[in-house]
Amino acid sequence: MIFSKELGAALRESLETDDRVVLIGEDIIDPYGGAFKVTRGLSTDFPERVRTTPISEGAIAGISAGLALAGMRPIAEVMFGDFITLCFDQVVNHITKYEAMYNGQATCPVVFRVPSGGHRGYGPTHSQSLEKHFLGVPHLKVVAASLFHDPREAFRGFLEQNTPVLYIEHKLLYPQNLRLPEGGMVGDLMAVKHGSTIGLSAVPRNDCTATVLAYGYQAMLAAEVVERLAVEEEIFVELLVPAQLSPMDWTPVEESVRATGSLVTVEEGTGGWSWGTEIAAVMSEKAFGRLRRPISVVASERTVIPSSRAREAGMLVGTPQIETAILEAAK
Amino acid sequence: MIFSKELGAALRESLETDDRVVLIGEDIIDPYGGAFKVTRGLSTDFPERVRTTPISEGAIAGISAGLALAGMRPIAEVMFGDFITLCFDQVVNHITKYEAMYNGQATCPVVFRVPSGGHRGYGPTHSQSLEKHFLGVPHLKVVAASLFHDPREAFRGFLEQNTPVLYIEHKLLYPQNLRLPEGGMVGDLMAVKHGSTIGLSAVPRNDCTATVLAYGYQAMLAAEVVERLAVEEEIFVELLVPAQLSPMDWTPVEESVRATGSLVTVEEGTGGWSWGTEIAAVMSEKAFGRLRRPISVVASERTVIPSSRAREAGMLVGTPQIETAILEAAK
Amino acid sequence: MTIAPTRIPRQRELQADPRTMGTPEEPRDLRLYRRMRFIRRFEETLLGLFDEGVLNGTTHACIGQEADAVGVIEHVEEGDHIFSNHRCHGHYLARTGDALGLMAEIMGKEAGVCGGIGGSQHVCAPGFMSNGVQGGIVPTAAGIALAMKLRGSDRVSVVFIGDGTLGEGAVYETLNIAALWDLPLLIVLEDNEWAQSTPTELNTAGSMRARFEAFGIPVTETTTTDVAELDALAGNEIAAVRTTGKTRVLLVHTYRLCHHSKSDDHRPEEEVALRWVTEPLAIARQRIAESQWQRIDAEVEAALAEVVATARALP
Amino acid sequence: MTIAPTRIPRQRELQADPRTMGTPEEPRDLRLYRRMRFIRRFEETLLGLFDEGVLNGTTHACIGQEADAVGVIEHVEEGDHIFSNHRCHGHYLARTGDALGLMAEIMGKEAGVCGGIGGSQHVCAPGFMSNGVQGGIVPTAAGIALAMKLRGSDRVSVVFIGDGTLGEGAVYETLNIAALWDLPLLIVLEDNEWAQSTPTELNTAGSMRARFEAFGIPVTETTTTDVAELDALAGNEIAAVRTTGKTRVLLVHTYRLCHHSKSDDHRPEEEVALRWVTEPLAIARQRIAESQWQRIDAEVEAALAEVVATARALP
C-alpha cells in the first residue's frame, strides 16, 4: 500500500469509472509517468484522456478550467507545487469565480494535484509548501493527502461535488506505506473518524492533555512523536489529521480542545498568515476562556528553503520542532 | 491634499531625487496617466523612466525584477490589484527569493502599486482586495496606503531599504483628502504615532474600552465610526492604523490591547486566512488571559464581489459591519 | 461553500424578439443590419443610462465593431461555445438576443442574466461566457474545445480577444497547445487599433498575423467593416474549424468608435471621425433600401424602449 | 526580515585557474577546448559524487551542450550579465571558472557560492544569476537589459533557455516588450530536442524560429556542435546586440547526452549514441593535436581533483 501507487490507482479508478475525467500535466505520460511516477501506466490505457503538456502551467490551469466548464472532470498535475504560482490567476480570477459570478449557472470543478514540500535538498524553488496562499480563496477547497486517508476516497469525493480543489501531496509521502485505520487502530494508536478528520491517540481523548492538529507529511511525523511520547514518556495527546484544510471542519477540533484545553498546530509551510494562524484565531474565539495555555502554531522559518540538507533541516519543521511543541502544549 | 495627487507627487519626488527610479505599468503615460490618473504628468517630464507597457502583468513584474537586480528602483503599477495574480510567480519564486537564496549577494527591491478594493460596482474581477494572499510571503513587505499616512514618507522609506514591497491603494481613497496628524490631532481625534502605526482616539488610551485595528479605506470608515461613537454615544475606543500589514509591528497593538482588553480587526478582503486572523492568533497568544472577550475579525463574505451595488454593499465590509463589531467589542 | 443561486438556473430560452434579432425568413442583409442596429442602440442606450446614473460599475461598448460580433456569430450553432471578454455586450446580444437579461444585469437587478453579480463584463448563457480578466479566457476556450474534441462532436469553440490581449502570455501558451493538439478553436482577434489608451504600435511588436502562424495556425485577415464580407469570411472559418477540427484565427482590423469604458478617450478627433465614415451600419445601409433600414430602426427602437422600461421597473 | 548572509558578500574574484580556464595567451582553439573539457569533467565528477551520496538535492548536467556555454560566454565582457536556468553549471563555470564555489554549493557547504542555500539551480556571481523556475528568468533578463539601456551603457544581457521553456507565456510577453523597447538582450535558445521526458514535437508547434521573428526579432540558427563555429556566431550576435542595442536570438540545435536530472532517461539508445559521435569535445579535438588535448585533459583532471578534495574537506 505505497502511497504513490495507491494514488495512481485512485486516478486509474477515476478514469475508469468516470469518462469525464481528464488527466493533464507536464511529462505525465508513459514511459516517464510524471516526475513522481504517480501517473505511470495511465496514458497507455487512456491515451486520449491522459495528456502531457508543454511547460505551460498557466495554460494547464486554463485548459482545465475550460474542460470543467464544459462538463469534464480535469485533474491537473503541477509538476512541483512551487509552480502553482503560475496558476494563481486561473485559480483566483477564473476557476473559483465562475460558479458564483454566473449565479450558479456554471460549475468549474478543476482538481489540482500539487507535489509539495521539502526535506529533500531540492532548494528554494522546488521544496515549498505554498498552500497557505490558497487557503481562504473563496469557493476553493484545499485538501491534503496523508497516510491516514485513502486517496481513492478522496478522489471519489472530488468527482461527486462541484467545487474546485487543490490537493496537496507532500513528496515524502510517495514512498511511504499508507496507514489507514483498521479496526479502530493505526499501529498502536486508537483511530477515530470525525467526518474526514482522523483522531489518533494512545488513550481515550479525555485522558489526553493536548490536541495536535497536523496534515500531510507533518501528520506522519507527528503521529510518530505522539506514539513515542505515549510509550516512552507517558505523555498522552490527541493528534487530529484533517483531510480538508480549507474550509475547515471545526467540530472535531472544538470537541478535542474542549477535552484537552490545549492546542498545537503543525505545518511545513513558512510561518505567518499560515494554516495554523486561522486555527489559532478561530479556536481562541470558540474556546475562549477554556484554554489552559495559548495555542501554539508550529510552522517553518520565514525565509527561503536552503538546498543544504543541514540548513534545510534547521529551517523546516520536522520531528524536533514538533516534539518540543507537543511537550510544551501537554504541560 | 487629495490622496491621488499626493501619491503622484510622491512618485514625482522619487523620480526627481533618485535616478534609479523607473515607473512601469499599463497605460501610465500621458495624456492618460494611468487608469486612476496617479501618474499623470510624469511621463512628460521623465519619458525614459516612465514606461507604459503592453498588457503583460507577468512581464511587468519580471522586468521590474531585472531592473531591481541591476540596481534600479522599479515601481510597478498593476492597473487593478485583481491582476496581481498574474505577478504571483514573480513575487513568490523570483523577486522575494533572490536576496536570501543568493545569500545576500543581490537585492531585488521591486515596489508594486496595486489599486484595490470595491464599493464601486466594478464586479467580481475588478474590486478585490487580494493582499491577504501575499501576507506572509517571506521577505515581502505589504504596506497599505491610508489617509493618515503621507505617501511621500512611504515612498522615501521604500527607496531607503532593499525589501520588495506590495503597496495597497484602495481605489476609494484616491479622491479623498489626506488627514495627516497635525498638532497631535486628526480632526477631533487625538493622533499618536507609534512607529508607522497611527493611533486615533477621542480620549486617552486608558479610557478606551476596545482597540480597533484597520487599514486602507476601512481605516477611513473606522475613524468615522470611532468619532461618531465618541460624540454621539460616549463609547471610546482606540483605532490603530498600521502602514505595514506584513510583517506586523506588534508593539503598538500589544500596548493598546493591554489597556483596553478587547480587540477588533477590520479589513475589506474576504474572511478566512485573512490579515485579521494572524492578528487574532498572535494577540490571543501575546495577551493570553488578559483579553476581556475574544478577538473579533471583521472581513467580507467568503464569495465573489457582486456587481450590483446593493448586493456588493451586503457582501463587503462597510460602515455598518464596522459599527456593529466595535459596539460589541467595546462592551 | 455552496453557492445558492438567487434564481433557479434555467436554460435561458433565447427570447429572440424578431424586432431585434430578425427571423430566419428575413433576407440576410436585413437581418444582419437589424442585429447590428440592435447592438448599437443597446449600447448607446446604455451609455445614456450611465450618464443618467441608473447603472453602476463600468462598461465597455463595442460601437464600431458590431459587424464582427454579428458576422461571426451568424455561424455559431447550438452546442458551439463562445467566450468573450470585457467588451462582450455585442457578442452576447448577437448570440442570445437577450437584451432584457443583459440590461437588468448591468442595472444590478435580480432578474439580470447573472442575478446582478457578474455585471457588464461577466455574463453567461448556454454556450456563452465572458470574463473581464484578459488572457486567461483563451486557454479556457481551448479547454472547452478539447472537451468537444474528446466527446467526438463537431462543435467549435470561439473566443473573442482584442489586440491588447496579445500582450498576455496565456495567449501563446494556448496557441502552442491548441496547435499541437488540434483543437476546434476559432480565435477572433478584433484589432481595434487601441487598447485602453495605448495604440497598437506601443503594444505590439512585429506582426499580429505572424504570431499565430509561428505556431502553424492559419490566419485569415481582413480590414473590412462590411458585415456581409465578415459573414462570408467567418462562415468559411467556422466551417473549416468544424470540418478539420483545427485551430484557426480570424484577424479583423476594425475600430472602436466610442471611448474605452467611460469618458476616457484621448484619441485624435480626426482619427475617430474618419472611421465613422466606414462604420459597419453605414456600410450595411448601402446595401438596403432606405425605407427598409428606417423600418428596422424603428422596430429596434420600439423593442429597446420596452426593454428599458421593463428593466427599470424590475425590483 | 533582514537577510544575514552567512559570509560577507564579496566581489567573487574569478579565481580563474589557468588549468581549467586557460589564459588569454593560449591559442583560442585550445582554450575553448579546455573550458569545455573542464565543464564536462566537472559534471561527470558531480554525477559520480551524487552516486556516492555526497551531494544532495538534484542536478541537471549539460553534457553535450558545453560548446554553447563556452562559445557564447567567450564574448561576454565585464559589466555584461548572464541569466541561466536549472541547467546552469556550464554557463556558470564558463563565466567564472569557480569550480570550488559551485562544488561547495552543490555539496551544501557554507563556502558555496550561495552559502549552500541556492544549490545546483540557484547560483550567483557578479554578472551571473540563475533560477530553476522556468520562464520567469526571461523578463528578468530583459529588465537587466533595460537597466543597461537606461544607464546609456553598451552592456548586454544574455539569457539561456531550453526548448521546453518556449512553453511558458512569460517568454512571449518579454519578446514583445524587448522588441518594442529595443532592449540589448541576447536570448540563447539551446534546443536539445528534449524537455525532461518530452520531445520537442510534443512540446513545440510550428517553428521555433518564427516565434521570435513574429515579434520582429532576428534569429541566427545553427545545428553545429563545433565550438569554433559557435564562438564565431555568438561573437557576431553579441556584437550586434552591443552595437544596435536590440534584442536578438541565437538558436542552437544541440543535444543533451546525459539524463535530464538523475536516472530519468527513456530516450532510444540509438538516438543518444548517434549524438555522441558529434559531441562538442570530439569535434574540438579534431582541430588540435592529440598531445595537446591529452595535456589539457590531464591539467583539467588535476585541477578538478584538487577542487573535489578541497570541497570535501570544507566544513
Ligand SMILES: Cc1ncc(C[n+]2csc(CCOP(=O)(O)OP(=O)(O)O)c2C)c(N)n1
Ligand atoms: C489581465 C488584465 N489586465 C488588464 C486589464 C485592464 N483592461 C481592461 S480592457 C483593457 C484594454 C484591452 O485592450 P484590447 O485587448 O485591445 O481590447 P479592447 O478594449 O480594445 O476591445 C485593459 C488593459 C484587464 N481587464 N485584464
Ligand SMILES: Cc1ncc(C[n+]2csc(CCOP(=O)(O)OP(=O)(O)O)c2C)c(N)n1
Ligand atoms: C515553471 C517550471 N515548470 C516546470 C519545471 C520543471 N522542469 C525542470 S527542467 C524541465 C524541462 C526543461 O526543458 P528545457 O527548457 O528544454 O531545458 P532542458 O532541461 O532541456 O535544458 C522541467 C519541466 C520548472 N523548473 N519550472
Ligand SMILES: [Mg+2]
Ligand atoms: Mg483593442
Ligand SMILES: [Mg+2]
Ligand atoms: Mg530541452
